[in-house]
Amino acid sequence: MGMENEKFRQDRTPLFLKVAEVLRQRIMREVWKTGELLPTVNELMEEFRVARVTVREAIKILESEGLVDPKRGRGTTVLPHKAPTRPLSVVTKLSELVDLYRGDVPDLESLDDMLTELPDGVEIGNSAGQYHMIRRIHSRDGQRYCIITLFLAKDIFDKHEAQLRTHLALPVLFDDPDIEISIARQRLLISKCDMESAMHLNLSVGEPIAEVRRVLCDAEETILYMADVIYRGDYIQLNMDLLA
Known part of the structure; x- marks a missing residue:
């Protein structure tokens, strides 16, 4: 099919x-914007270098999602739609991250809960030996927005178990006067959704996601907390003050 753009052939995802x-x-x-017309089918065919049927199938999907209203002879109109419920800012300071989460109580759905060890490949810090691992889904207003896998040093988990099972972990740790956090690192990668993440976050396989790893260590560089988080790509935003 000579009309198909080569860059759209780089994986097996259907063109439409x-x-x-x-x-x-x-x-x-x-x-x-809402009320405006999309480019014509012919214009989209030319831009993406795909067949007419491909464009029509793509528009059918958007119609089924309530984003557009295609009318023969009148074009395809953008309909009113909701933005993500609450875009989550990815901040670059621990204190800002704690303040962001303080008082926030999303719905928590448990997937795994067990005593374990840290996974291989943690870039910094030393293992505390035993960790309590909690893997759960966070949602708000009925929309699932992240899957988080928490590893908490066993003594810390045992001390704060009741709160850690029902609240976000960072404010709990930050408010404990006996916990001194000397190292706090965060890494963010943009990737594509796999089958399991797609199922849990109500996404399609291959949609964009953000993978975040956070590691907190004490003065002896013992890892007290590690979190691997998978966010919906449409739920987070990264803001940075370039003059700070």
């Missing part, structure tokens, strides 16, 4: 899904 994703993101970023 790729076109739909590009159009969806443009709508969410308000490249086309």
Whole structure:
């Protein structure tokens, strides 16, 4: 099919899904605002270098999601739609992160809960030996927005178990006067959703996600807390003060 753009052939995802994703993101970023018309089918065919049926299938997907209203002879109109419920800022200071989470009580859905060891490949710090691992889904207003796997040093978990099972962990640790955090690192990677994450976060396989790893250590560089978090790509935003 000579009309298909080669860059759309780089994986096995059907072309109409790729076109739909590009159009969806443009709508969410308000490249086309509510009430405006999308480019014509012919124009989209030319831009993406795909067949007419591919564009029509992509628009059908957006129609099923309530994002557009295609009318023969009138074009495809962008419909009113909701932005993500509450974009979560990815901050670059521990105190700001704790303040962001303080008082926030999302719905928590447990997936795993066990005594274990740290996984291999942790870049900094030393193991405390035993950790309590909690893996759960966070949601707000009925929308699942992240999967988090927490590793908490056993003595800390035992001390704060009741709170840690029902609240976000960072404020609990930060407010304990006996815990001194000397090292706090955070890494963020943008990647694509796999089958399991897609199932838990109500996404399609291949949609963008953000993977965050946070590690907190004490003065002896013992890891007290580690979290691996997978966020929906449409739920987070990164803001940085470039003059700070």
